[in-house]
Amino acid sequence: PLILGIESSCDETGVGLVRGTQLLTNTVSSSMDEHVRFGGVIPEIASRAHLDAFVPTLAQALADAGVTLGDVDAIAVTSGPGLAGALMVGVSAAKALALATGKPLYAINHLVAHVGVGLLDESIAAQTVALDATAGALPPNLGALLVSGGHTEILRVRSIASDVELLGATIDDAAGEAFDKVARILGLGYPGGPAIDALAREGNAKAIRFPRGLTAPKYMGTTEAPGPHRYDFSFSGLKTAVARSVESYEARGEEIPVADVAASFQEAVLDVITAKAVLACKEQGMTTLLLGGGVAANSRLRELASQRASTAGITLLVPKLSLCTDNGAMVAALGAQLVMNGVAPSDLAFAPDSSMPVGTISL
Numbered sequence: 001p002l003i004l005g006i007e008s009s010c011d012e013t014g015v016g017l018v019r020g021t022q023l024l025t026n027t028v029s030s031s032m033d034e035h036v037r038f039g040g041v042i043p044e045i046a047s048r049a050h051l052d053a054f055v056p057t058l059a060q061a062l063a064d065a066g067v068t069l070g071d072v073d074a075i076a077v078t079s080g081p082g083l084a085g086a087l088m089v090g091v092s093a094a095k096a097l098a099l100a101t102g103k104p105l106y107a108i109n110h111l112v113a114h115v116g117v118g119l120l121d122e123s124i125a126a127q128t129v130a131l132d133a134t135a136g137a138l139p140p141n142l143g144a145l146l147v148s149g150g151h152t153e154i155l156r157v158r159s160i161a162s163d164v165e166l167l168g169a170t171i172d173d174a175a176g177e178a179f180d181k182v183a184r185i186l187g188l189g190y191p192g193g194p195a196i197d198a199l200a201r202e203g204n205a206k207a208i209r210f211p212r213g214l215t216a217p218k219y220m221g222t223t224e225a226p227g228p229h230r231y232d233f234s235f236s237g238l239k240t241a242v243a244r245s246v247e248s249y250e251a252r253g254e255e256i257p258v259a260d261v262a263a264s265f266q267e268a269v270l271d272v273i274t275a276k277a278v279l280a281c282k283e284q285g286m287t288t289l290l291l292g293g294g295v296a297a298n299s300r301l302r303e304l305a306s307q308r309a310s311t312a313g314i315t316l317l318v319p320k321l322s323l324c325t326d327n328g329a330m331v332a333a334l335g336a337q338l339v340m341n342g343v344a345p346s347d348l349a350f351a352p353d354s355s356m357p358v359g360t361i362s363l
């Protein structure tokens with residue numbers, strides 16, 4: 001089936017076209033430039049930008065793929081989680097298109113779409129062990145590590161169309177949010193992830209031992225008696241520790257070793273997320289781990305995750321960069337899976353859900 005996917009949960013207006021597991025086009029317009037001077041995404045500006053960008057982005061996607069709206073078999077749209085006003089723009093546009101064309105509409109979960117994108121042919125840029133390249137089938141016993149500006153989660157995916165389970169999540173800041181906040185403390189600008197990634201390469205990751213949140217024995221427990229936050233994350237204490245460290249250099253009148261702070265902070269985040277994701281895989285019998293979300297662009301994360309996955313005998317799958325960050329192709333990819341698995345389309349009366357739980361694959 002030919003699926004049109006629409007994404008508007010944050011600052012990216014995305015329209016993707018997918019035929020089965022084949023990616024036809026992935027058109028993205030971002031309003032990030034308009035948020036930079038505020039140091040974070042401003043919801044009203046994002047919503048306004050989606051309104052401006054939607055029609056041109058749709059037209060571009062259809063033209064690039066050489067198809068018309070009439071050719072489309074179903075429409076899929078991100079219905080949550082995300083910014084309420086931003087979601088509303090994409091959902092309203094998708095409902096209007098569905099009403100005008102009579103095509104079925106699938107209101108899908110953005111987080112599950114970050115995993116579903118791995119089903120597209122040639123979507124995986126790097127993997128530690130060659131899998132049977134069975135197009136359109138995720139490997140069995142699949143785990144996913146989603147790390148973005150808004151989410152940090154470990155998932156178990158038994159079926160992309162019907163069974164996705166949340167194993168652990170951040171209890172405060174998301175990993176990408178921590179990168180952005182620390183970049184701000186260090187005066188590196190916004191978004192902070194790419195700047196810290198680059199600077200960290202010049203620093204010593206062992207210079208400062210920053211705290212590893214929720215890794216103390218009382219949180220981890222044991223295999224027999226798992227602690228209350230065994231697979232959960234916390235990054236707000238780490239962010240505070242970085243701020244205190246910077247203040248202490250200032251108080252002593254010393255120059256701040258910015259590269260060392262960046263490298264040491266980055267290592268603290270990545271040490272915890274890779275260790276916990278691999279632990280969850282080992283304990284839960286998940287033999288493949290898929291990375292998703294904007295932080296999956298981080299070069300050190302890719303390196304550390306592949307080292308630790310290899311050591312643990314876990315196959316690591318890393319989608320192409322353009323498919324890791326928010327986009328419409330991932331929405332179309334998940335929509336196609338729902339159609340091919342015979343899932344019923346959504347009732348057009350649905351409302352976007354800014355805190356849609358990851359276990360809810362579609363509304």
Ligand code: ATP
Nearest residue numbers: 010148149150151176191193194197294295297298
């Ligand atoms: P959501 O959480 O809803 O998926 P989002 O728009 O916040 O949405 P993405 O666009 O997937 O998430 O990712 C953006 C985040 O990724 C930002 O916090 C950014 O700093 C971070 N990021 C991007 N590149 C890197 C990198 N190389 N290293 C670390 N973090 C990065």
Ligand code: MG
Nearest residue numbers: 010011012326
């Ligand atoms: Mg974004």
Ligand code: FE
Nearest residue numbers: 148293325326
């Ligand atoms: Fe996302």
